[in-house]
Amino acid sequence: MTSQKQTKPSYIKTIKLYKRCRNFIRSITIYSYRSRQDYKEIGIKERTYDDFKRIILDCIDQGFIEENFNGKEKHIRFNADMYKSSYNYLVNTYFIKSLPNNAFYYILILQILSEGDSLLINEIEDAIYQGNDDKQLDISTSALYRALCELTESGLLQTTREKNKIYYQLADNILDQLTAKELQELYTAVSFFTNVSLLSVPGYYLANTISQYLESQGTACPEKNSLWQYRFCNYSKIVDDEVIYIILQAIENKKALRISYGKNRKSIPLVPEALSTDYPYGRTYLHTTEHATYKVENITKIQTIDKLGQIPRKAKKPAAKKLDLIFTFKATDDEREVTAIKHRLQNEAAWMHCTELDKEHYHYTATVQDAFSFIPWIRSFHKYVSLGCETDTAIKERLEKDKREALQNYGII
Template sequence: MAYNELIKNFNKVRDYMRDFYIYGFKSREAYTRKSTRSYDDEKRRIESWLGEYMKFRQDADGKKVFLSIDSRVTRHNPLYKAWKTKSFTDGDITLHFILMDILSDGQERSLMDIASLVDGYLTAFEQARVFDAATIRNKLNEYVKEGLLISRKKGKTILYRRAEEFELPDTDVLDFFSEIAPCGVIGSFLRDKTKDRADHFAFKHHYITGAMDSEVLCTILEAIHEKRTITVEMIHRKKDHITETKVVPLRVMLSVQSGRQYIMVYVPHFKRITAYRLDSIVTVKKGEPADRFDELRDKLLGMQQHMWGVATDSRASNRMEHIEFTVQYADGEQHIPRRLEREKRIGQVEYLGEHACRFSADVYDASELIPWIRTFICRITDISISNKSLETQFKEDLQAMYEMYGLEGEK
């Protein structure tokens, strides 16, 4: 049963799901952090949730397992199942239902009153469990934190009562929120409580792996809301080691192209704003209030006028990179300039007559625009980048493409 799954540390599950199932490049023999038995135990657990999506391939290095999810037929994020298996004991389950029944009438009760009523329930059993006042207090405070109960202080006594139930949003709202929004697992939990199981949305680009970072993201959003510092443990995968850094979280940013999630943070040690990828964060702990939070948020807002993605200026010179390119289009191709206007995140579009326009921008890192610019290649008549090595690379890549398709004479 689910409550016998003793998952005390979700980070371990998160690590396995990412390394062995999302990336799909490690074999059982490549696992060296703990024993192979530990790997087998976690593998069986994850396959119990995601067995229908599991695939494997065999190569010289051994059997490699990975997830294969077809978004055309899978409408709901299957990775949320990992959050719906929680660590409980038989005592947790027993105490939960007793407390919920005691407080079901909506009345406020003190810890001592609740403990006395719990004892009354247990007398009906020959070999009943015994719950002391400290255990009951801890469970009540846990439920207050989770929003299941509400507490208030009356003199020196704390009174507890059930929180009011709220009306669930429309199922279409839950469907969309759970698959698109950060921390969408919340919407998935709510959707499980509805009877309407119709699937009204399908997604061409369905970014599901952010589900594993929901706990980290939730803590970060709480810290931003409370204007607090955080201490993050980051894993550096190339060097395979973990570092701990105290930072001020300023904004969460999501890539609509890759689905990657980032936080923009101020690092006091380096005195600059930079980006951290959420899937590289191992743990997050909230700290003290950040005195300069509003000032740093305003600074980031000003910087975003020169940020195409998440790259910020890491140089002492504060030098921007200028980039511009010109596109041409025919009479019936007004969708080209409209697309430029719609998709540009920063910069400006200048019209050069009826059939041409120029996009230009000053950015911290011009290389972030290159994938977008490539989508206009057959329309581009001129391109200029102040970072000449980047410009040369772009043109050399284009030349290599021409040669590969035998189009040297059509440059």
């Protein structure tokens, strides 16, 4: 009898480093109908494109991935409408991140202690051996001890000491202290803040945990998207959660960072000071003690540095930049569009100094530290805005450069 040869899978469904596919996921979310060749031009090889596309299709419901043919080329994009669904299905892409080698210890320990017993480390080890009759697991006492320490530090386990012996047991479930009505209210609150906080993934995981807990108690689970809609629900922002978490931890623990930024392969050491988010455009910025600003989505590599001595001395605070904007409205312009623009300015530019030159011209000025962060906002006013003579030269050059690139891409020039 001949043994059947096993077919090798065409791709691996999990990856160790989420950053490998971050650029692809962001591109497939933001840009419509790119082909394999288009991705090749931005550094994603054709085979890598095929593998990443299969991974995405495994993570996200088919209805949210749209494929079309343009001649013989197949184009793919992420198809979602924030007004139909506020749930960010890109959170599912984090499931593809492979677990560390000793992750099974966490699962086994929690399963063993779920009976409510309080056990010594050797009793937990014996229980693992009893369930490992086929010897598929390579049990290490030191790795087991590290897993117990990590679970205790995370708050999932608690310890008691009796006669120099340490007993481990599951920590009290804080959800047990809440009524069904309180849990539903908590779910509603978590669902609201999930898409407006710096980090979104923990919110989705917590909401899912509350929902499963309610189900285990025989209570109806809240429906996704039953309440909240967001005007600015930026789906791609969620892929940067891993980077943002590292930055937040570094700020809290007063650690330094080393990053690789954009196409620059040179490693940049820095001390993080704060994070800010431009919600309408889905951009998060890292601000350093050197008064430098980095766009988080352009950070390709990041790691924590323990020794602050590697960071240069604090530089002199850069000079403030001037924004000088002139808004022009003509009688031939669409009245509804002009009204909407003026309403936006009343809300979004209330912090700027405004001078009404006449009924058609309005002058807005302000002094800012990071003028470049306002470029997307300025560009959003399209034909109604022009730059005054006092606008910083670097901002003028950047906007002119972006305009030329856009016209070239559309074949106008």
